[in-house]
């Protein structure tokens with residue numbers, strides 16, 4: 458008897474119903490050319506480049522949204538950015554993607570008001586800091602605001618010239634702690650103490666941070682035609698004549714998340730959210746990726762765009778080896794935690810100190826932010842980095858906000874009743890990322906930084922921690938591009 462098309466369809470449906478109904482049966486694997494794991498900027502960029510080159514791709518993202526460390530809090534009043542927002546003038550890939558997806562770049566809307574200091578229990582205006590008795594730093598250090606000490610001293614000691622110098626063995630002596638580097642160069646005890654308020658001076662490799670300083674200087678080369686000279690929060694000095702940071706910052710209109718969302722939209726149903734990968738198995742002929750929900754994806758190649766902080770929970774077969782395994786299991790991730798709110802009344806008119814402040818106590822930095830054109834009140838951010846961020850993130854959000862508010866009120870009584878806290882976000886508490894960024898410990902660049910990007914069988918590596926030239930969002934895109942090129946070049 459000849460089987461017609463309808464009977465065939467019925468048979469197929471019955472079979473698939475049977476396979477869904479039978480306990481213990483594995484779900485059928487989907488097949489594609491490349492499986493990309495991680496839907497942050499790096500993974501999305503790899504996928505877009507591969508799709509543009511004619512490859513079938515699937516992106517598996519564990520959380521229910523794309524973007525990872527790009528995260529606009531759309532549901533919160535003032536729509537703060539939990540993660541990245543600032544786009545430097547030399548961010549060629551980021552700017553080009555914004556053009557491709559018709560996203561408008563607007564001037565930075567997080568303009569930091571001048572910063573006073575609360576040091577050793579006393580208030581000092583920024584204009585008085587250099588000659589104040591409270592300032593116990595020495596020589597030229599005295600001119601540096603305490604919040605910038607770590608960054609500015611590092612910039613002054615930076616021997617790197619080209620963007621990849623940090624990987625050149627001739628600079629390997631700089632792969633020591635910031636503390637040791639500062640001691641070698643006679644930095645005063647008080648400058649080291651104040652620097653340690655904003656930077657993990659004992660556990661971070663100086664060479665890793667010098668790479669970022671160098672990238673900041675590169676950005677500055679793009680300011681030749683820029684007339685504006687202002688302080689900006691991310692990297693602080695971003696105007697003409699400043700020595701570091703991003704040259705002239707832009708934001709994306711409507712929030713930074715619009716970029717990964719547009720990239721994901723261009724990839725259509727290739728992007729699967731809610732897919733937490735637990736296993737990558739590779740053979741001579743291909744790879745199979747398995748998610749926590751049992752779904753499986755077969756492909757020729759796999760790109761891991763996961764931070765190493767979470768890749769280390771994924772089973773990889775054949776096992777990662779040698780220095781690459783050491784990198785995946787040992788690379789450290791540091792925290793950033795930020796609270797957001799509204800300044801109901803200009804408290805600085807009461808006590809006469811500048812609105813923003815640095816303190817060497819519980820609250821590291823309070824940023825008062827100028828009003829945006831559409832706002833009638835200034836906003837604020839309370840910013841914690843590194844160990845200070847990990848400390849505050851040990852509390853629940855509610856408790857952390859209460860501690861912060863009480864502490865700000867204690868050291869600066871004029872703020873009482875004038876701050877309205879809206880929200881906070883600590884990146885160590887994001888289980889899919891577990892930190893704001895990677896941070897090489899002393900000696901780790903020499904041990905494994907050169908090796909961690911090398912493909913492992915059919916597995917290629919992307920993510921900001923695998924950067925070679927860039928930093929921030931641009932480094933995530935750079936890494937995604939490199940991994941895509943590696944696969945395309947295999948033919």
Ligand SMILES: Cc1cc2nc3c(=O)[nH]c(=O)nc-3n(C[C@H](O)[C@H](O)[C@H](O)COP(=O)(O)OP(=O)(O)OC[C@H]3O[C@@H](n4cnc5c(N)ncnc54)[C@H](O)[C@@H]3O)c2cc1C
Nearest residue numbers: 495497498499519525526541542543734889920921929930
């Ligand atoms: C507070 C903060 C401020 C920043 N500010 C700036 C700035 O102003 N300018 C700038 O240029 N850069 C900034 N950055 C840096 C920038 O956000 C990052 O460099 C970049 O977004 C990293 O992208 P990524 O793709 O490498 O990683 P991620 O964005 O972390 O993406 C990794 C993805 O993998 C997913 N994932 C994890 N585990 C699994 C799993 N098992 N299976 C599937 N998926 C998984 C995660 O959910 C995540 O979406 C900031 C970052 C932070 C945290």
